Amino acid sequence: MRRDLHGKAIIITGASSGIGAATAIRCAEAGMDVLLTGRREDRLREVTGQIEQCGRRADLIVGDVTDPGMSGRLLDVAEQEFGRFDAVFANAGYGMNKSVLDMTDEEWRRIFDVNFFAGIELLRTAARRLLDRDRPGHLLMCSSCLSKFSLPRHSAYAATKAAQNALCSAMRHELRHHHIYVSSVHPITTTTEFFQASARASGRPPEQAMLPDHTPGLLVQRPERVARAVVRCLHRPCPEVWTSLLVRTIAGFMTISPRFYDWAIRRQTAAELRAEVQKDTPAER
């Protein structure tokens, strides 16, 4: 049955840009009140302004998702301001483009703290509170297509996304009898600030971001596409939100056949190496 979202409330982390901001606006258009969080207050205020223009209530909390007590604060504020929360979307995250050996222990821990541990804390705290209130709810986490296969120099990021995927599928079965549904979201390459943020986290200037400029158009999408899919999932809960049948199919092949996966990655890596060599070779005079 299609769930009516009108008058319901959602908490979204990482809502100052990209997928989180687009989802916040789309949720408001569907009739929801939205509590946003992120570190950039000016960007959060822009999004709350757009939500209010849709005639819905919006509030924000500025902070790092790893700040102690952040999850409890978010739930408290949603209940004070909106009288309830019906859904949470643990979306905040960033990537890294470094090899396994080049990454420091601190870098490994930080990416797991932000992408995985902050999200699990929010989902667990929200689930406990919904159980205490004997209320139904919907918990979502922004994973990635890279939860299903990894790529060279994306190991840490892909590992956090695979961990999110595993968490969501187990939690969904643990909570389904309490009418709390858990979904994971699996975007493909999406045109957001993710690539600049990942470059910064990897110690490179944002101008050197691995932008999806050369990715075939079929494999690139805008954040609004993910936002629409998330809202469809809020209306009709489903285990995993995908926005590309092609990538979902490729991911399936890679799981069925590790040899196919190795062949595809070798081809991709060889193409990247050729491009790097060409870039470094001075032009003939």
Ligand SMILES: NC(=O)c1ccc[n+]([C@@H]2O[C@H](COP(=O)([O-])OP(=O)(O)OC[C@H]3O[C@@H](n4cnc5c(N)ncnc54)[C@H](OP(=O)(O)O)[C@@H]3O)[C@@H](O)[C@H]2O)c1
């Ligand atoms: N773009 C892609 O190709 C792609 C593909 C698959 C999955 N995803 C996933 O989609 C999610 C959203 O990313 P995006 O593409 O929309 O990129 P984005 O525009 O860079 O958004 C990332 C959001 O996360 C927030 N954030 C990052 N670190 C944070 C921290 N320590 N504390 C609080 N907030 C933090 C950022 O807010 P502040 O900077 O204001 O704190 C921002 O709002 C991520 O989980 C990402 O892994 C992205």
